[in-house]
Amino acid sequence: MNDDAVFKALADASRRQLLDRLYEQNGQTLNALCEDLAMTRQAVAKHLAILEEANLVSTEKQGREKLHFINSVPINGIAERWINKFERRQLSALSALKRALEGEGGS
């Protein structure tokens, strides 16, 4: 399980669309996910396999059906690792600037 697999899986509009559909309605079968999509069933199955491999989709057997769930844990990890961290740095740089300027003004 690594970030590369997650970024690669996300670098595709069809796969992001599938994640959006699972976000709207979690726990869908392959058939349900294929509805109204301009993709073949084979293509959807292939994209789902890539998403599952990247751990962005989790699956569960229910009787004879396989249900697909969006798994946002890796996205959360990436948000922390690659987004929030830099945002914090930017904010602390700004607050350091503010302190420095205010310190200058006061002296």
Place this chain on the structure above:
Amino acid sequence: MTGSKFVYVTFIRTSPEKLWSALTTPEFIKQYWFDMTHETEWKVGSPWKMLFPDGRVADVGEIAEFDPPKRLAFKWRNEWRPDLKVEGWSHCVMELEPADDAVKLTVSHTIEVENSKFIEAVSGGWPKILSNLKSLLETGEVAIANK
């Protein structure tokens, strides 16, 4: 699918025993669960409570399954938001499976209510809790200190 459900999966580089201990030791849980306190005797049928840092009760229930280091389940109901409490009992299962040099942790949370607000509410929290747990076990630090 009837009812509402989510299934979250994370792979943590640790042993099933260490992960089990992290899931069932209240002092440790606090570190990755935003200072929430778990109160239970950790056996099947024991009442279970989760408290906010200020002592208010957040959720109540009981230990439904306790099979170390493989499977832990809770009967679970929200206690502090009337609109969530009214939806009744949910079921939360944590499964641990060895996977190469890691452990696959699957957390599922189910309720017999369509478009459940409760499931929507907890599904916002779980990814943060699980990211924190993973980070704490693998690096000794949590990724997110505040909710």
